[in-house]
Amino acid sequence: MAMAYSRKTDELMHRALKIFGFEELPFLRFAPNAAFYYAMLVAFFLFECFKEDVCPKVVPQEAYATTLRRQVIDIAAKIVRHAGQTILRVTEATMAQLQFAQLWARSNTPPNFVWA
Numbered sequence: 001m002a003m004a005y006s007r008k009t010d011e012l013m014h015r016a017l018k019i020f021g022f023e024e025l026p027f028l029r030f031a032p033n034a035a036f037y038y039a040m041l042v043a044f045f046l047f048e049c050f051k052e053d054v055c056p057k058v059v060p061q062e063a064y065a066t067t068l069r070r071q072v073i074d075i076a077a078k079i080v081r082h083a084g085q086t087i088l089r090v091t092e093a094t095m096a097q098l099q100f101a102q103l104w105a106r107s108n109t110p111p112n113f114v115w116a
Helices: 002-020 030-053 065-073 092-097 100-108
Strands: 077-082 085-090
Touching: 002 030, 002 065, 030 065, 092 100
Parallel strands: none
Antiparallel strands: 077 085
8 A cells, every 4th residue: 555655656756847847749750859858857857856956945846837937937027237237126025925035045055965
């Protein structure tokens, strides 16, 4: 019985990849489709790393790509250049809901890697 329940996480990961990418590959030949699929896998891995390293308090770890896009990426913002600085202006509600200061700080400090 425990084996059946452990398969659930594999299916969720497969579904997350299908939602992130495409089910049908766009090219007619194998080589371009293989390159496209491997690029999609790398992008999915980067998405999962971003979700785990930068957004753990904003978006749940089991959230799909559409949820992260709707909550974090699709926000109203304005890019302003003034006095030699580039400023991203967001509303106070967005700043509070997303904990944008912490999100910005985490995205600017990459995690430390341990090389063996």
